[in-house]
Amino acid sequence: MSEETSARTPSVFDQFSLAGRHALVTGASRGLGRVIALALADAGADVALVSRSADQLAQVAEEVRARGRQAVTFTADLTKLDELKQAVDQVYEAFGKLDVLVSNAGISPIWKRSTEVTEDEWDAIMTTNVKATFFLCTNVAARMAEQGGGSIITLASVASVVGTPRMAVYGASKAAVAQLTRTFALEWARHHIRVNAIAPGYIATDMTAGVLEHPYFGNAIRQATPLGRPGQPHEVAGIALYLASDASSFATGQLFLVDGGIAAE
Secondary structure (H helix, E strand, C coil), X not given: CCHHHHHHCCCHHHHCCCCXXXXXXXXXXXXXXXXXXXXXXXXXXXXXXXXXXXXXXXXXXXXXXXXXXXXXXXXXXXXXXXXXXXXXXXXXXXXXXXXXXXXXXXXXXXXXXXXXXXXXXXXXXXXXXXHHHHHHHHHHHHHHHHHCCEEEEEECCHHHCCCCCCCHHHHHHHHHHHHHHHHHHHHHHHHCEEXXXXXXXXXXXXXXXXXXXXXXXXXXXXXXXXXCCCECHHHHHHHHXXXXXXXHCCCXXXXXXECCCHHHC
16 A cells, blocks of 8 residues: 555544534433433533433433533434434424434334234334334435435344344334335435444343343343344444444445344254
8 A cells, every 4th residue: 555545544533533523312211311421421422312201311411411511402203204204304403314214113022922912002013113114214315415425324123134032013113113214215325325224133131131131031132133132232332432433434225233143053
């Protein structure tokens, strides 16, 4: 490599910097959303935080500000399109632009056999995990196209790609998110918008605590995971930072599994 070429190649560490960028993280009040928001702030981004819980959002905002970054919070139920659009408008009013969207908001699986799932339970999961994701991404993408590009990160699941007993509806919803991600990536590449999905396995959060702590199911999950343990939120946040940054500038339309090896079997 010539000295001229070497001079043009950015440091790998510089590629992970989000200095001067603005991010929106939904479902940011706890769990993966909170940890991802803090990781983006650590990398230099100002962060807009959206959730249904104002009190918890305020706490996360303080954690972002303690890292020297700006934080704004908005409470919204993203299953209601008027609230979703208002939240996006408010974020743009606060920041002027968005470089990164992390569409993390979702609801946990209803842990029951397929024959026992009710219509209301089906509707709740599909509306939150699929409909809200679709309209959030499309609303933000329209703005990103006008500004010249950006990175959109969705949250799928290992249940997108492997059958998971007692999680049929959740798995179907997350498979839909994975497919939306691929389609968005193709449609929006011409606008320099990259769209990728993270597919976690069992991660130790409030959402999964009940299952992981169950004497039978928790042990079964550990046995089914080649690494023999649940993941930790920061192990997902690292992938989110990669996808938000220039380090992943040639990656789009991909499903990044962070599952301890479950899908490899």
